[in-house]
Amino acid sequence: EAGVAQSPRYKIIEKRQSVAFWCNPISGHATLYWYQQILGQGPKLLIQFQNNGVVDDSQLPKDRFSAERLKGVDSTLKIQPAKLEDSAVYLCASSSDGWRGRLNTEAFFGQGTRLTVV
Amino acid sequence: AQRVTQPEKLLSVFKGAPVELKCNYSYSGSPELFWYVQYSRQRLQLLLRHISRESIKGFTADLNKGETSFHLKKPFAQEEDSAMYYCALEGRGSTLGRLYFGRGTQLTVWP
Numbered sequence: 097e098a099g100v101a102q103s104p105r106y107k108i109i110e111k112r113q114s115v116a117f118w119c120n121p122i123s124g125h126a127t128l129y130w131y132q133q134i135l136g137q138g139p140k141l142l143i144q145f146q147n148n149g150v151v152d153d154s155q156l157p158k159d160r161f162s163a164e165r166l167k168g169v170d171s172t173l174k175i176q177p178a179k180l181e182d183s184a185v186y187l188c189a190s191s192s193d194g195w196r197g198r199l200n201t202e203a204f205f206g207q208g209t210r211l212t213v214v
Numbered sequence: 215a216q217r218v219t220q221p222e223k224l225l226s227v228f229k230g231a232p233v234e235l236k237c238n239y240s241y242s243g244s245p246e247l248f249w250y251v252q253y254s255r256q257r258l259q260l261l262l263r264h265i266s267r268e269s270i271k272g273f274t275a276d277l278n279k280g281e282t283s284f285h286l287k288k289p290f291a292q293e294e295d296s297a298m299y300y301c302a303l304e305g306r307g308s309t310l311g312r313l314y315f316g317r318g319t320q321l322t323v324w325p
Contacts, residue, residue: 100257138315139300206257
């Protein structure tokens with residue numbers, strides 16, 4: 097099956113600029129996640145969608161980050177304005193039934209977008 | 215609060231030697247634990263999950279609730295095992311599906 101697609105692969109912006117990332121999950125996967133991975137750390141969840149609804153955005157810095165998943169398929173993550181500490185790899189992942197109460201659901205990850213804020 | 219600790223940032227072994235990547239967790243309840251792996255220039259992917267009790271690519275991991283550990287082991291390391299390994303714990307309830315990752319251990323297997 098086709099994997100999770102993300103674009104762009106790399107992005108360099110100046111601080112205070114805005115940036116957007118796009119994710120296309122595996123077809124049929126209802127649950128979509130955005131993770132932030134800062135260099136030297138493990139991925140940290142920013143937001144979790146169940147179809148087009150937000151399940152968990154407790155770790156999303158809402159003053160500058162926003163995400164949407166219109167029509168319950170593709171998703172975009174936006175940062176406005178960016179700060180130096182936002183430099184990280186942004187990973188999108190999807191799973192088929194993590195929201196149905198079944199545990200041990202495998203998450204499939206995209207290649208990630210490496211953001212550098214200068 | 216959920217927490218996953220991988221004490222070793224780097225681990226090097228020679229081919230054919232046993233390898234153990236350590237993972238300790240903090241969780242109130244019965245945890246659901248995973249090991250994810252990222253090979254060079256590839257995406258993060260699931261290696262194994264504790265509930266399935268399977269061996270993948272010769273790796274096994276046993277959940278020890280008394281020591282709150284989920285160490286990953288392989289009796290004879292191969293060069294192709296060189297990768298970044300992440301231990302992860304799955305949330306329950308309102309955070310179902312959410313993964314809490316450790317910082318990762320970079321394994322290098324020398325020829």
